[in-house]
Amino acid sequence: MISSLSLSFAGFEEMPRRSKLYEAQRAEGAQFTEDRGWEVAQKFSSVDEEYETLKRSVGLLDLTSSGLIEATGPDRVRFLHGMLTNNIKTLNAGQGCYAAMLTPQGRTVADMRVYCLKDSLILTVEPGLPEKIAIGLKKFIISDQVQLLDRSEELALLSIQGPKAGELLSQITSHRDPPPQLFDHCETETQLGKVRVCRVDRTREGGYDLIVSQKNLLEFWSLIQQTAKWLGTKPVGLDALNIHRVEAGIPRYGVDLDETNLPLEAGLDHAISLNKGCYMGQEIIARATYLGHLNRKLVGLLLAGGRPAHRGDKVFQKEQEVGWITSSVYSPSLQRAIAMGYLRREAMEPGANLRVEHAGTSIPVEVTRLPFITDKLPIGTRA
Template sequence: MPPGYHSAATGPPTAYQAVKRGAGVRDLSAEGRLGVSGADRADWLQGLVTNDVKALESGRGCYAAYLTPQGRMLSDMRILALDEAFLMDVPATNVPLLRERLEQFIITEDVRLWDRTNELGRLAVHGPDSPRVLAQVLETTEPIDPEQLASLSEHQHRRARWLDTDLVIAGSNDLGTRGFDVYLPPPRLPQLEAALLEAGASRVDEATWHTLRVEAGRPLFGVDMSEETIPLEAGIEHRAISLTKGCYVGQEVIIRVLHRGHGRVARRLVRLIEETGEGPSDRGPDAIAPPQEAGSEPQDVPRFTRDAVIAAGDREVGRVTSAAWSPDAGRSVGLGYVRREFAESGTRLTVLSRNEHVEIVEITVASL
């Protein structure tokens, strides 16, 4: 599984509550980053990805996808328009494929595409107190108003300087709360992380990050989306697709579904919330928490798992793609695909997982 997915358990409560009530920090450098520079970079990338990158002014950004000619996803990505280049956040496993595919379209254009994964680290800082914590650390070099950081919209970014290092700070809604991604040279990243922890942030482990992502309803490529996924099935069209830009790879299929099919696809990604929030002691013998490391805090596991069958009566109508135990909700939450006729908010379904039938009291179409 790619970074950001965890098999089952919720991490330590302190990390979870830090993001919910304070500030949490996580090193996301293991994810991939590509750079695109050159005088023709905007025109070139405009014809390849689903969103309108030509409309981006320096300091802005967008979420987008790169599709096959059949309209299926090869990758999703975040694109930041820096002064001198585009910076693209992509799944690490997709970096070689994207470089190979995209470089084929560089013919006479003044474009350079390169792997920046080892050039720039990425540190995520999330939670309602994240502007204050980040500003407190940065002010050791230059004064910065926490409200200025808090005003950054998703993908909007600015430059800053810390010690002798240039940073890029981008707004992020990946966990459903105020957050930032800080890009900087990898040798400086541990020092910045330590300073953020000293200023009051808590380190966020992979299991907690997974739980927060699932709670926020954010699909993850390689888990909730794959090379078989049409963006409309995953509900990302409002964030990732421009309906006013020119042609891009796979556009014909997307427009046909939207205009002729009125946006109807065979399945839709939905959020799942179980009917009751039973604790681990109320679950069956197969629903036990995994072994804990010595000294670690107790963890909870969801009552259903990835790839569990979603049923309406005795009919299979879908599968779970992500599952987590929500400490705030006190119940299992998840993401999964269901047939379109069952993808209506309020539909009651059942997840068949382990030795249990877990009643789903609420589903919401995942269109974040």
């Protein structure tokens, strides 16, 4: 059974949706922007201050626009193992993984974090994706005993990100040993009730996602800030998170990859198990992996000057178009503009000098490897 989902991926509602935290965030000085059909906090103070909070302390992020899908039924593991790119069968309760859902042609329908519980699996996905995922999976449920339920109206996602996230967690939960490995998770008690703590690194500075009840979402938001003021904990908006995300070379679905991309093109090798057997799109991925032949790939670009490029700007090698920009920000740490974008194979060598064209202006760029900042925590590092 697939529950009805109110938000269509193909076309968002005319009026953007708002988190239950909207009024509280507005009172905290938040400025808002639209993101995937949601009105979300762009910043609370200054982007520079919030960037430093994520880098040196711990920032509190409202990710309630994210979707949460729960898979139940005796065939849930076998079914999702055959539909997703990573190994679901080997997960024990308390473990998780990063995975993708593909088309038969190996293109990326969605990326997600998969958490294994005793009696279910929980998938956390980008805003606007739950219905798309549910429709895509439903077509392949024939005799399988599996139910997919949208839990986005009952559960919400908050995130604490930064090098002091572990200290903050120890102050608000009864669990003194937080999940150590990436995507490990546990249910723990707080003074407001139970919360599921998931080891998720959204900036490569360390961090955790918190799955909380929508019923006391506002209370959790306030509790985290009040409990950890001494750590310098502050709410952080989308802009500062996006700068850290780009510096860390972390692609975002709908921005840096979509259904036109193989996951390997976006560098999502860690979402793919090469020895799990068959899954949707597996033959295409295996061929690309073992032949080592990708016609394009997501790379880093160092821009001359301090002005970021725009998403969709074209990249040229001499007079030949060789790629395009997907994300671009000004990096306070590097003190220069940087970008991620796709380049054709002949132009993606690190050190290559190219140019970006925007509105008649030409910007020199240099190809570099991702991530831009190498002293950030590598994927899988303990917090």
